[in-house]
Amino acid sequence: MANVTISTGVRANLISLQQTANMMSETQNRLATGKKVNSALDNPNSFFTAAGLNDRASDLSTLLDDMGQAVQTLKAADEGIKSITSLVEAAKAKANQAAQSSSNTDRAKFAGEYNELLTQIQGIAKDSGYKGKNLLDGDSLSVTFNEKVGTEKNSLSISGVSYAADGALSLTEVADGGWDTGDTGDAAIEDTLSSLTNALTSLRTQASTFGTNLTVVENRQNFTKNMINTLQEGADSLVNADSNEEGAKLLALQTRQSLASTALSLASQAEQNVLRLF
Template structure:
């Protein structure tokens, strides 16, 4: 560029103006090529630094919004995944409670068998106290089998949502074993009656209730086990679906680092060639000056 900077009064009006400069076709083409290469280098360097070929809707509106939709759905499923994890722990807590209740019930069955074999009213009365204490522990265990505010052994049903809009759910029906008769076992009575026949009948009634309770506990454990398996299957499915969604989104916006690096290397080479060509074009103009030398 050439600018007028004369201090003469008549030249003041030209101060700051730029003369029109005419470039040769060869020089102009090389300058334009260098400008285009610089722009492309900037784009590729941005892709390499961010790892994405689509960073905004301006780069590719279709891929950008489609990837956003896929990522949003994956995030929604991620929140459902957290709920499934809590549901699994809730069912597992109830299952551990049933396991403990079953062991207590088996001890109660052993106590009732020992009482049935005894011919001493005093011994039966002592065993009755042990029986009722074990029954109290059944209630306590059932009360302590909750997780995250939900206890499937205390009549607190559980609902698990599997998809992002909660149209796919599963309900786990709770039982109420924290009331007067845990798992259907009433308090024992009259074991130590002076009439041994009356005591034997009362013991038999308690033994039958305990045996029925053990059956109920095993049945309920199987039901909870089925629910637990279902939730775990849906959890694994959701994890796989999230990976699929995120993989699809990444395929729309992520850049191939190897390809972009190769493109940048090729552009650097082209830039060096264009700079050399520009230098040669300028030299051809300078040769004209030598004619006036």
């Protein structure tokens, strides 16, 4: 079949229409996806840089979840220490009541209540875990703050205590008749009061340590949240499209397409006018 010859004017208008159609398709794709860089073909540098930023943000997001769980574990331990401190203070009150009493019956009653408080202290310590991790029952906790490994890894190791074990706070139950009136009983009460004072000091020191650890983890948690936002904003600035700009561009292209179609029609009519001469 013989080739159809197209005039220069018609060919120029066809090329213009094709280019406009391609540009409209690209603009419509940007508006549909919200991105000006959808693949490495659009802009390799921006595409791979944004991918790297998003990958790091994703890694930090995983660590952020772990930090959140670590915060809850520390809060559970802190609540446990607060409750144990209240029980130790109640136990100290029982020992003081026994010291002020001259009745063996009353002292035996106070000793029984004291022993029950010690049992509850162990119970609270055993129940202060979170998701299988209990800092008051000898478990330790390690929190990772960045996605790096080796010497560049940043983490915090938190050591637990064993308040759930017998005598962990150097507190022992009172044997039958251990607090009876007399020099031996009075001395035993004084020893108990001394042990309770030491236990309270230990509890307050441990609470301060856990509080410091909690502050560190929460600060790193907030820092990581802000870092993730920074990384994502940086990635978005490289690949996201400006919807206002793309919308205006599409409107201009539609106008250009309409004008090109009109020009093509006029060029065709010019050729038809030449035919009429024959």
